[in-house]
Amino acid sequence: MKTAFVCLTSLFGAGSLLILCSLSAMSVSAQTFVNRTYDAGLDAMWQGNGVAAADYDGDGDLDVYLVSRLTHDDFNPRTWNRLYRNNGDGTFTETTLEAGVRAEFLPSFSRKLFGNKWSASWGDYDRDGDPDLFLTNVGPEILFRNNGDGTFSDVSEEAGINAGLPASDENETSGGTWWDYNLDGYLDLYVSSWVGRNRFYRNNQDGTFTDIAPETGLDYLDQTLLSMSWDVDDDGLPDLYLANDFGPNRFLKNLGDDEFEDITDAIGLGDDGESMGLAFGDVNGDLLPELFISNNATRRDQKLNTFYLGSQDWPLIDVAETYGIANTDWAWGSEFADADLDGDLDLFVVNGILLENNTPNRYFRNMYREEGALRWADESTSSGMNGRDESHGLLVFDSNDDGALDLLITNWGTPVYFLQNQGSSRRWLKVNLVGVQSNPHGFGSEIRVASGSSVQNRFYNGVDYLGQSIQPAHFGMGSDASYEYIEVVWPGGFRERFDGGPSSRIVTLVEGTGTPITTTVKDNSVVSGRVDIYPNPASQTLFIEAEDAIKWEVLDLMGRKVAVSIGPVGMRSTVNVATWASGLYVVRITRGATNRTEIHLIPIVN
Numbered sequence: 001m002k003t004a005f006v007c008l009t010s011l012f013g014a015g016s017l018l019i020l021c022s023l024s025a026m027s028v029s030a031q032t033f034v035n036r037t038y039d040a041g042l043d044a045m046w047q048g049n050g051v052a053a054a055d056y057d058g059d060g061d062l063d064v065y066l067v068s069r070l071t072h073d074d075f076n077p078r079t080w081n082r083l084y085r086n087n088g089d090g091t092f093t094e095t096t097l098e099a100g101v102r103a104e105f106l107p108s109f110s111r112k113l114f115g116n117k118w119s120a121s122w123g124d125y126d127r128d129g130d131p132d133l134f135l136t137n138v139g140p141e142i143l144f145r146n147n148g149d150g151t152f153s154d155v156s157e158e159a160g161i162n163a164g165l166p167a168s169d170e171n172e173t174s175g176g177t178w179w180d181y182n183l184d185g186y187l188d189l190y191v192s193s194w195v196g197r198n199r200f201y202r203n204n205q206d207g208t209f210t211d212i213a214p215e216t217g218l219d220y221l222d223q224t225l226l227s228m229s230w231d232v233d234d235d236g237l238p239d240l241y242l243a244n245d246f247g248p249n250r251f252l253k254n255l256g257d258d259e260f261e262d263i264t265d266a267i268g269l270g271d272d273g274e275s276m277g278l279a280f281g282d283v284n285g286d287l288l289p290e291l292f293i294s295n296n297a298t299r300r301d302q303k304l305n306t307f308y309l310g311s312q313d314w315p316l317i318d319v320a321e322t323y324g325i326a327n328t329d330w331a332w333g334s335e336f337a338d339a340d341l342d343g344d345l346d347l348f349v350v351n352g353i354l355l356e357n358n359t360p361n362r363y364f365r366n367m368y369r370e371e372g373a374l375r376w377a378d379e380s381t382s383s384g385m386n387g388r389d390e391s392h393g394l395l396v397f398d399s400n401d402d403g404a405l406d407l408l409i410t411n412w413g414t415p416v417y418f419l420q421n422q423g424s425s426r427r428w429l430k431v432n433l434v435g436v437q438s439n440p441h442g443f444g445s446e447i448r449v450a451s452g453s454s455v456q457n458r459f460y461n462g463v464d465y466l467g468q469s470i471q472p473a474h475f476g477m478g479s480d481a482s483y484e485y486i487e488v489v490w491p492g493g494f495r496e497r498f499d500g501g502p503s504s505r506i507v508t509l510v511e512g513t514g515t516p517i518t519t520t521v522k523d524n525s526v527v528s529g530r531v532d533i534y535p536n537p538a539s540q541t542l543f544i545e546a547e548d549a550i551k552w553e554v555l556d557l558m559g560r561k562v563a564v565s566i567g568p569v570g571m572r573s574t575v576n577v578a579t580w581a582s583g584l585y586v587v588r589i590t591r592g593a594t595n596r597t598e599i600h601l602i603p604i605v606n
Contacts (some may be wrong), residue, residue, distance in 0.1 A: 031340040031365060033384040033407060033419035040399075041092050042418045046078040048410025050119035050175075050466030051393040054131040056099075057150050059531055060598040061086040062397050062471055064408060065101070065122075065133060066416065069115030072104045080104075081117065081135075090400050090420070100144070100152050107139045109170050114194065121468035123178030123187045124440040126207055128537050129584070129603045131470050134189065136173040140165065141191065148536025160208045161201065171196030175466055179229040180439040181238055181254060183492050187439050192224035194245060216258050222247060228278055228463045229444055230289070232267060236493040238444050243275035243293065268315020271295075271306045277394070277465035281336035282457040283345045283366055284374045286310060287448070289459050292320075294331030294349055305331060305349075325349075325376050329359040333394030333465035337405050339383075341426035341476035343454050344368040347376060350409050352390030360386035361409065369478070389414045395464060397471050403428035403504055405474060427480055430472035432508040433460065433488065434601060436584065442511070444491040447473050451480040451503070477503040508599065510584065513557040533587055537603035542575040546589050555586045580604050 037043050050067040057063065063086050070079040083101050084092035096102045109116060116138040122131040130146040140162045144152035156162060165171075172195040178187040186203040193199075197219045201209035213219035218240070226243040233239075237254040244250065248270035252260040264270050273295035283290045288310025295305050304327050307320035320326040330353040336345040347364040363385035364376035380386040385407070393410035400406070404421035411417065429449060433442030447458045458473040477483065484500040490511055498509060532545040544552055546569055554563040554575065562585070563575050587600040 031346070031363070031379060031383045031424075032422040034422060035384070035387075035417055036090070036420045037415055037418040040090060040418050040420075041094075042084065042408075043415045044077060044094065045082050045410070045416045047413055048393055048416055049115050049117060050136075051395045051408055051410050051416075052120040052122055052464065052467035052469045053395055053397045053408075054122035054470040056083070056122075056131055056133075056146060057085060058130060058148075058533065058536075058600050059086075059088070060600075061088050061401060062399065062469075064092070064395065064397075065120045066408075066410060067117050067120050067135065067393075067466070069117060069412070071108050071111065071116040071138075072102070072106060074104065086399065088400075095150070099150060100154075101133060103135055103137075103142055106137055106142075107167075109138050112138055112172055114172070118173060118194075119175045119466035121176040121178060122462075122470045123189075123443075123468065124470075125178070125187050125189070125203060127186065127440055127603075129440070129601055130536055134161075134176045134178075136176050136191065138170055138172050140169065141173055141176070149532060149534050155207070158207065160210065163211065169196075174225050175227065176468070177227045177229065177463055178439075178468055179238055179240075179443060179461070180491060181229070181240070182258070183237070185435065185437055185439055187443070190218070190227045190240065192227050192242070193221075194223050194225060197221055198224055198227075198242075212258060216260055218252065218260060220250065222250065225276055226278055226463070226465055228280065229461055230280070230459070231444070238491070241269065241278070243278055245274050245276070248272040249275055249293075266314055268317070269308070271318075273304070273306065276332045277334040277349075278463070279334040279336045279347060280459060280461070280463075281345045282310065282459070283336060283347075284309070284368055285344065285454060285456075287455065287457045288312070289457075290336075291316075292325070292334055292336070292347060294328065294334040294351075294465075296330050296353075323374065323376055324378075325364055328362050332392040333409070335394055335396045335464065337396040338474060338476035339363070339405055339421060340365065341404065341424045341428050341478065342369045343456060343476050343478045348385070348394060348396060348407065350391035350394045352388075352392070352412065354390075358388050360388055361391055362386075385419065387411075387417050387419075389417075391417070393464075393466050395467060395469065397469065398430065398474065401506070403430070427477035427503040429475040429477055429483060429503050430506045431458075431475070431486060432472045432506065434508060434510040434584070435490065436511040436513075438491040438511055441470050442488070442490065446489040448487040449475050449477075449483050450485050450487070450500075451477060451483040453478055453480055472506060510557055510601075531589060531591075531598065531600070533600055533602055537605045538577055539605050540576070540578045542577050542602065542604075544569075544573040544575065544587065544589075545571075546591065548591050550590045552587060552589045555588065557584055557586070577604050578606065580606060582606050 049069040053062040073079045083096045118136045121134045133144040135142040145155045174194040175192040177190045189201040191199040200213035222244040229238040240252045242250040251264045277294040279292040291308045293306040308316040328349045329351040331351045334349045344366040349362040367375040390412035395408040404423040407419040409417040486498045549569045552565045
């Protein structure tokens with residue numbers, strides 16, 4: 001048996017679109033983090049649970065949504081969920097109210113042990129080109145559809161997300177995972193419950209969902225905190241792994257035709273601890289995924305963390321104690337990510353619990369590149385990662401497009417930690433995926449980057465503890481100034497190879513197009529003007545507003561210009577698209593005196 005990547009479906013032709021944005025790497029030392037919560041304008045977010053990132057407004061940088069664990073109280077700002085727009089200069093502006101995503105209308109049930117509001121998951125469920133937002137709660141869940149103009153609409157009722165649930169429902173719904181289980185190109189949704197039954201929503205491709213958990217047998221009462229798709233046997237069908245707080249975890253093999261088989265015992269992934277977070281990735285360069293499970297390890301009678309090495313044979317073996325990462329206290333969010341840009345994945349773990357808030361968060365540096373064998377070096381203190389508040393949620397993302405990964409950590413009773421990576425002189429590469437026949441973000445894809453020193457692998461599903469993000473797959477490139485090629489296995493198993501190029505770039509790959517489009521240099525200069533491109537999708541007329549832009553142009557996916565700006569572009573431009581063929585189009589906008597270039601993908605439906 002081959003342990004392999006997550007795969008969904010693709011039926012399109014060969015080739016793809018490359019969009020490159022050059023950025024410069026910083027020269028200060030690697031894996032050093034500085035707390036910039038107050039400087040960045042994020043200090044209002046207290047008592048957090050889930051956290052997730054996506055570019056909701058289409059301006060080219062990652063915005064963040066943070067969930068407060070407490071029932072909303074108009075008179076207590078610490079209970080408010082918050083959406084922060086990334087300003088592109090290292091700071092954020094809260095836009096929750098103007099975007100319409102505060103979720104202040106939820107019923108006020110009694111306070112629950114682990115919170116009344118839980119998670120945030122980004123996913124383009126309606127395939128209109130922008131990320132929508134799903135929130136889990138005690139009581140009804142919320143699906144916010146992105147209107148494409150910076151605002152959202154609550155479509156929970158019309159989408160059928162809470163169909164059949166009573167108004168008095170006090171299920172403690174913990175997480176939502178977007179995945180395309182049936183390979184139709186539309187994102188389905190698995191909803192985990194800490195108290196109550198899990199739900200499984202099939203996307204009907206018309207803006208509605210049907211709960212098929214009972215008929216598929218996936219309506220478990222397992223106190224599931226997190227679910228993750230993983231095509232464990234490389235058959236092209238995405239399987240599902242459930243991390244359960246009490247009792248063994250479950251691995252459900254996708255047999256097709258809405259049938260699943262529990263193969264947990266055969267694969268050896270039961271892990272009967274109190275599972276919280278999952279970190280998933282290739283940490284030792286063998287192109288097979290490793291799995292780290294954070295558990296409650298504060299008492300002797302409780303299960304330590306689990307670390308499974310990737311293997312072609314079942315069952316997988318837990319080696320956490322061998323590698324010194326078994327005990328990280330009461331652990332929650334965990335992620336593999338290349339903090340020092342040396343080409344291997346490091347490990348982050350956050351922890352803490354009631355009355356036990358003096359244990360440090362952890363950063364384990366992967367020494368594989370330096371020593372030729374896997375070893376984890378605990379650099380929590382020297383890196384500045386060792387915050388001692390009660391931490392739960394963890395988001396690893398590049399907040400300022402400098403190629404170095406930053407951290408956003410939610411704390412139970414104090415403001416968030418926003419830990420900015422002070423960078424590295426090493427090179428990097430970030431890869432955006434845009435599915436055409438596949439789901440819009442390429443959730444379930446495998447991405448391989450070959451360079452002079454290695455072939456690196458990423459398994460892309462966007463899943464975090466109590467969150468799911470839409471962000472580029474990140475690769476540290478060490479001293480490699482270029483890469484030889486990128487190979488993507490799109491959902492369903494279609495392999496596509498892209499030519500190489502210089503590193504320290506952002507590369508966007510659009511499935512099945514074959515022609516590269518290269519932008520001009522993108523820098524981190526402050527750009528104050530707003531860009532609005534609407535409606536999204538467009539059918540007859542497209543409007544482009546770019547306050548500080550020098551020019552704009554629209555290209556089809558073959559790289560051909562189909563419209564260009566004429567005259568001043570600060571005013572609203574009107575583009576007649578009535579005769580254009582349906583499909584994705586690239587709007588390329590050059591802004592400011594520094595020629596900062598932004599790329600926006602807009603669907604045209606005629």
